[in-house]
Amino acid sequence: MNLLVMLFLLMGGALVQAFIPASPALGQAKIPALAAIVVYYALARRRGDMLWAAILAGLVQDGLGLIPFGYSSFAFCLMGLMIAHFKEAVFVHEMLTHMMFGVLMAAGSTLILFVLLTTTGLIEMPVAQALHKAFGGALLGAAATPLIFHGCARMDRLMGLVETSDTSWHEIP
Numbered sequence: 001m002n003l004l005v006m007l008f009l010l011m012g013g014a015l016v017q018a019f020i021p022a023s024p025a026l027g028q029a030k031i032p033a034l035a036a037i038v039v040y041y042a043l044a045r046r047r048g049d050m051l052w053a054a055i056l057a058g059l060v061q062d063g064l065g066l067i068p069f070g071y072s073s074f075a076f077c078l079m080g081l082m083i084a085h086f087k088e089a090v091f092v093h094e095m096l097t098h099m100m101f102g103v104l105m106a107a108g109s110t111l112i113l114f115v116l117l118t119t120t121g122l123i124e125m126p127v128a129q130a131l132h133k134a135f136g137g138a139l140l141g142a143a144a145t146p147l148i149f150h151g152c153a154r155m156d157r158l159m160g161l162v163e164t165s166d167t168s169w170h171e172i173p
């Protein structure tokens with residue numbers, strides 16, 4: 001059941017990333033929905049679940065673009081492991097935590113992909129343009145991650161995968 005819910009969430013994230021257009025003002029950054037799902041799994045679930053989510057989200061993201069398969073998975077795994085390392089030191093179910101890690105995940109994975117793609121010669125992009133895209137992704141990550149985190153947590157609760165007491169916020173009826 002965990003895998004089915006994860007696949008459902010990832011397909012929803014893929015639809016968001018595929019159909020909401022990128023803004024030129026934000027460096028052509030897309031809403032980091034798949035990255036936000038990895039943030040959810042890094043903070044709220046076990047490390048193994050997060051790694052599966054990161055690998056699958058990366059493969060889906062690579063499939064949506066022209067990135068070789070596995071590059072986004074590497075970036076998501078790296079950032080997810082960093083986030084999971086700090087989950088005992090933060091309030092996992094607070095919006096500010098989601099915003100902070102959404103910023104880190106979006107900007108970090110964008111910069112990791114930039115380094116991977118430029119060192120392998122697959123893209124030629126000025127550093128300023130990559131930083132612009134990372135900044136735009138960070139803004140979108142700060143806005144989208146709390147919403148996506150809440151939706152993922154709600155889905156897990158509705159499916160009976162986590163206890164209701166695992167969350168500290170109050171449900172909106």
